Amino acid sequence: MVKGALIKKSIQDMKKNRSQFLSIFIMAALAIGISVGLDTIWTTIDAHSQNFYQDTNISDFWVAASNPSELNLWRVRNIKGVQKAEKRFTVNNATARIDGKPILRVYAVPSENTLDMSLIMSGKKLSKHGAILDRSFAQANHLSVGDPLTIEVNDKRIDTTIEALALSSENIYAVKDTASMMPDPKGYGFIVIDEDRIASAYGGRKPYNQIEVRLAQGADAAEIQSRMDSIFGKKLNFVMAQTDNRGVNFANAKVIQFRSFATVFPFMFFLVTALITFSTMMRLTEDQRNQIGILKALGYSKKSILWHYTSYGVFVGMAGILVGILFGPNVIGRLLLSKIKNLMTFPVEDMVINISKFLFGASIIMTFTAGISFLSCLKLQNEAPAELLRTKMPKKGRHIFLEHFPHVWNHMKFSQKLTARNAMRNKFRIVVSILGVSGCAGLIIGALALFDLVSGIPKTLYEKTYSYDQKVILDSDTTDRAIRNLNLDGIVQDMEESSVQLTTQEGLRKVTAVSVFSKESPLIHLKDAEGNSVTLPDTGIAMTRKLAELMNVEVGDIVNLKRSSDTYYPVTIMKIVYMPSAQGIYMTDGYWQEIGENFRPTALLVQWNKKDNDFLNSGYITSYTDRTTQKSDFEGNLSAIFGTSLLLIVSGTVLAFVVLYNMGMLNFAERVRDLATLEVLGFHQKEIRPLVLTENIVSTVVGIFLGIPIGKYLAGTIAGGFGDDFDLISRVTPDRILIAAAITLTFAAIVNHIVRKKIKSIDMLQALKSVE
Template sequence: MVKKMLTKKLLRDMWAAKWQFLSIILLSALGVMVFAGLDAGWRDIDVSLNKNFREQKLPDLWVSLSTVDQATVSRLNQIDGVKTTQVRSSYEATAQDLTNEPTILLNGFEGEINLSQPTVLAGKRLAENDVRAGLMEKKFAEAQGLTVGDTVKCSIGNMEIDFLITGLIQSPEYIMSTNDIVPNPKVFGYMYVNQQALNLPANEVLVMLEDGVKSESLKHQIEKVFPGSMVRDRSAHRSTDTVLSEVSQFRSFSYVFPVLFFMVAALVVLTTISRMVDNQRSQMGILKALGYSKKKLYFHYLSYGFFPSLIGGVLGLFIGKTLVAKILWQAEAGTFTMPQHYNAPISMLSIFVCLLSIGLAVGICFFACRQQLKETAAELLRPKPPKSGERILLERFRHLWKKMSFNGKLISRNMFRAKTRSFMALFGILSCTALLISAFGMENSFRHLVDVYYGETYTYDIKAQLEPNPGSIESYQKRVPAKKIEGIMEKPVSLAAEDTSRMVNMTVVDNQQSLIHFSEDNSNLPKEGLVITEKLAETIGLSRGEKVALTLPGDAKPLNTFIADFASFGTGQGIFISRSLWDKSGKGDFVPTSLLIKEPKKDIAAYLERTKTIARWSTVETQIAETLTLMDSMRGVIFLLGVFALLLAFVVIYNMGILNFVERTREFATLKVLGYHNREIRSLIIRENSILSLVGVLLGILPGILLANLALKVAEPDDFVISVAFSPLNILWSCLITFIFSLGIQMILARKVASIDMVSALKSIE
C-alpha cells in the first residue's frame, strides 16, 4: 500500500512538473546521443571495412617490380611471415569507344583470384580460361551506360583488346577508386581480367601475411631481397589509407565534442533536480509525519533522477546508434564505394557513458534531498526561510546605482541573487556559441586549406595530365596558347632513411619554375638535395640534412641525396627535386607528366581537347571543388554538431526559463498588483535574458576558437596540415544565431505571464 501511494505521488509530481522532467530526459538523451552516435559511426565503418577486407582477402602488401616471374614468387614465399601471394599484371588502358575515352585500370590475374577477391554484384565470376572476359567496376559501368554483355575496347600502347563484360563488381582494394583527387567514374574505373589476355609481363605481387606479423618489418625484408621493388602496405595504399584515416578522424571527434555536451547536460540536470527537490520540502515533512522511513523517502526522491535519466540515456543510445551512425555512413558512401553495412555492437564505452549519465542524475538527487531529510518533520513543514537580503556588486558603485532605473535595479538584483540559475543559462548559451563557432571554424579551416594550396602554394590556372611519352616541355611552351607553361614530372618512389622507408610521391620541377611556392619568399628548389613537406617529414621522422635514398620502380640502384629544406604544404604531401638534380642522377630524361598553365587564352579549351598527348585537364576551380568533396564526411559531422548545439541551447534556455518563471511567480504577481501590465513584465523578463544571452555569446567566442583548435589537432590526418582559420563573419553569424535563438525562446516563455493567477500566487507560502 505504501509503495503504491509513493508511486502515485511520483506520477503526479512528474505530470505537474512535466516540462522539467522532459528537459532532464532530453538533456540525458542528448549527452549520450552525441557520444554514442559518433562512437557507433566510426565503429560501424571500421567493422564493415575489416569484415570486407577479411572476407575478400585484401592484401597486406603490394609489391611492384618491373617483371615478376616464377623465381620471384618462390623467393617471396620463402620469406618468413609471408602466407599467400598472388601474381598479377596491372596496367592503365584507354577505353577508346567510350565518351571522353576514360582510363581503365586493367588488373590481369594469373589463375584463380585468391587475394583482393571482388564481390560480383551482377553477372558471373571470371572463368580462368576466358581471355576475353572482364569484370568491370559497377559504378564505372553505370556512369558509362554499360551493363553485362556489353563490349569495351581497351588500348594499351599500340595494342587493342576487346573485353566482354561478364560481371559487375566491387573490390575491397578500391574503396576509393580514382587516379586523381576524388573518385569520378566518368573518367576512371577498373576491370579484373585474365593475365593471359593482356600479353604483358606480370609486374605486381599481392602478399598476405601470417597472423601477428607486422607489415613494416616484412616490407624492409622484401626491399632488401628485391632492390628496386616498391612495397606498399595498407598505410601507403591510397584507397585503404584514405578511408581508414576517415575512421580515425571520426574516432577522434567522438572523444572531443561529447565532453562539452555532457558537461552542459550534467550541470543543467543538477540545477533542475535540485530545484525540484527543494520544492518538495513540505511534501517531505508530510511524508515524514505520516511515518515514512528515511530509506523509503530516499528511494522515492532518487526516482526523480533515475527514471528520466534512464529513459533519456536509453533513447540517446538508440538514436545515436541508429540515426546518427546511419547519417555518418551515408556521408562516407557518398564519396567512397563502401562495402555491405554491418552494425557494430553498442560499445562498452557508450554503455558506460549512459550509466554515467544515470549515475550523475541519481547522485544529484541524493545530495539534493540528503540535507532536507536530516531535518525533522516539524522543521520541514515550516516554510524555508528566505535568503537574507544583501547588496549586490553594482550597489557598491553608488553613483552608477543611483542613475539606474527601478526596472534596471530589479533585473540586476535578480540576476546576481539567483547566481546558480543565471550561471546555468549563461553556460548553456556559452556552450552553444562555442560549438557553433567551432563548427563554422572547422568548415572555414578546410576551405582555407584548399584555397591556400590552390592559390598560394600552386598558382596555376589549369593542370593538364599528359599521356605516356608526350614529348619535351619546350615543345608545349611554344604551342600551348597561354602566357606561362611549366612542366612537372611526378613519380612514385620509395624514400628510405636508416631503418625506415615509405612510398611517397616525387615531383621533379624545372629549375626556373615559378608556379609552385615552397615558402613565402621562394619558389625555387635547391640544386642539390630534396625538399620534403613538413608533415611527411614529421610522420616519417626525418630532419634537415639527413641522408636519404630514393628508389624508382624497377631500379635496383637508388638515388642517394639529403634533405635540404622543408616545405609547408596543407595537403599533397611528398618530396620535390630540381630538374638539374634529376639530370645528374642518370635516371633518364626529364619527361613531364603534367603541364601547369598560367593565364590561358580564350581558345585553350579547344586546344587541350584536340591535343592527343593530353589525357585530361581541369581548372583550379574544379580541383578545389573536388578536394572539398573529399572532406564531405567531415563537413557532415560539423553540420550535425551545429544542429546538436542548437538543440542543446533550446533545452537549456527553455528549462532555465521555466525555472525562472516558476520561482518568480510570486514576484510577477506582486508587480501585477502594483500596476505593471503584462507587456511590461514580459519586457523585464526579455531584457534580463537578453543581457545573459549577450554575455554568454561573448564569453563563448574564445572557447569556440580553442575547441576548434583542439578538434582539428586531434583529428588531423597524415596527409593534411590544417591550421585553424576563422572568418570574422562566421564568428558574427554564430553569435547572432545563438542570440536570436535564445531571444525567440524567451519571447515564447514570457507569454506565460498572462496566465498567472495573482490570488493563488500571493497565497502560495501561507
C-alpha cells in the same frame, strides 16, 4: 489506489514543470543523437572496410619491382614474419574498347593466388579465358556477366568475356589520375584477368611487376620492408604499405575524421547536458520538500517516495535516450553516410551502431536525471515530516567580496547591490549557468571553425595555390618537345607527377607523391604555413609540412630517395611548404635530372588565352579537367564533413537556447517570493525586472568569453584529427566569435523577454502565502 495517487501527482508535477522537463528531454536527445549519429559513421566505415579487407585477404604491403624472379619471391617468403608472398602484374592505363574509351586498372594474377582477391558479387570464378570486372564500372557502362569485352594494353588488344562482377578492397576509393577528385565509375574501374592472357600483350612473357606480402601476426613490418633492398637490388622501385594505398588511406582518413568528431563534440554536449540537468533535477526535487513531508506524514514508505521522485528523471531521461537513438543513426547517420556512399564502395550498406558508446552515453544521461533525483530525495528522507512541512530557512546573509571596496560598493544602486548579493547567495546556479553558456558558445565556435577548415581546403588549393584553367593528363608517349611544338595559346607549365619511396636515417619508409616542374612555376604558387611565397630550391627538395612531421624530419635533414633504376639517392630537405591536402615532395626538373631521372611530363597545366579544343581532343592526352571542376569535386569529396559542421552548428544553437531558457526559468522560480515582496513594498516593475534580467545577461556574457578558449581548443583538436593526408591550421576568426556571441545573446534576449512577462504576471498573494 496509493500508486494511482502518486501517478496522478507525477502527471501534475510534470505539467507544472513542463518547460524544465522538456529542456532536459531535448538536451538528452541531442547528446545521445549527436553521439550515436556521428559514431555510426566511423563505426560503419571501419567495420565494413575491415570485413572487406578480411574477405579479400588484402596484403600488408606491396613490393613494386621490375620482373621479380622466382628466387626473389622465394627469399621474400623465407623472411621471418612473412606469412605469404605472391607475384602479380598490374598496370593502370589499359583502355576499354567501348563508348568513351574508359581506363581500366588491370590485375593479371596466377590462378593459385589467394592474396588481394576480388569479392565476386555475381558470376563465377576467374577462368583462363575470362575476366572479372569492377561491378561499379560495369553498371555505369551497362555491361553484365557474359558480355564480350576488349581491352587495349601496351598497344595490344586482348579479347575476353566478363565472367563475374566484383569489388576490390584495394579500390574502395578509386580515382583515375591526379586530375580526378571524385570517383568516376563510368570512366575508370578495374579488371582482373589470368596471367597467361596478359602475356600476349608483352611478347609472350609474363610481365610481373609486383609482390604481394602478407605478414604473420606480431611481425615487424618496418624490419621486413627494409630487407627488400637487399633482395631486389636495382629491381626495387618502392615498397608500399597497406596504409599508403590510396583507397585504404581514404577509408582510414574518414574513420579518423569522424571518430574525432564523435569524441570531441558529443563530449561537450554531454558535459553541458550533465551540468544543466544536475542543477535542474536537484532544484525540482528541493522544491518538492513540502510535498515529500506530506507524503511521509500520510504514511507512504521511503521506497515509494524515492521511486516516485526518481521516476521523474527515469522517464524524461529514457524518453530523451529513446528519441536520441532513433534520431541519431536514422537521420544523422543515414544523411551523412549517403554522402560518403558516392565516394567509397563496400559490399554491404547496412549501418553499424556503436552499442558500447551508446550505453556509455545513456548511463551518463540516466546518472544525471534519475541519479540526481534519487540522491536529492534520499537526502530529504532523513528529516522528519514536521521539519519538511516548514518552509526551508533561507541561506544566512553574508557580506560579499565587493563590500570590501567601499568606493565601489557605495556608488552602486540598490538594485545592483541586491543583484550582486543574490548572485553570491546562489553561487552554484550562477557557476552552472556560466559553464553551460560557455560550453554552448564553445560548441558553436568550434562548429563554425570546422566549417571554415573544410571550406578553406579547396579555396587554398584552387584559388591560391593553383592558377591554371585546365589540367591535362598526357599520354605516356607524349614528349616535352611535342608539347612545345604545339605552340598553345596561353601560359603552359608541364610537370611530372609520380610516386617515390623515401627513407629517413632512422629507417622510416614512406611512399609519397613527387611533383617535378620548373623553378619559375607560373601556375603553381607554393607557400609556407604563414602564407609567404616559396620557390623551389635549385638543389634538394621542398617537403610538405605534414609529411615532414610524419617522417620526423626538418629543413637541413637528408632523406634517401629511391630512384627508378638505381639505388637510393640522398636528397636534402631545403624548404618546407604548406599544403592542406595531398602531402608530398617538390623539386625542379633540373634537380630531378641531376639525381639521375629522366624528366617526362605526365601533366600539363594551361592558362588559356584562347582555348584549343583540337589539342584537348587529340591523341596527346588521356583526360583533362577544369580547375573549377576540381574545386567543386573536392568540395563534394568533403560534403559529409560539410554536413557534419552544419549539423553541429544547428545543434549547438538549439542547445544554447535550451540552456539559457532552463537557467532563466530556474532563476525566476528561485526569486518569485523575493520579487513579490518587493512589489508589495511598492517597487515598480522597471525596478524589479533588472534583479533577474541583469543576472541572466551577465552570466551569458561571462559564459561567451569563457567559451572562446573552449571553441579554440575544439578547433585545434579537430584540425589535428583529419588524418595523414591533411594538414589543417585551426583559426578562430573574430567574425566567428561575433556570430557565436550574437546567437547566444539573441537567445538570452528572447529568454529575458519571456521572464519579463512572467514577472509582470506574478500573483503576489499566491507567492507570499505561507505553507500552512
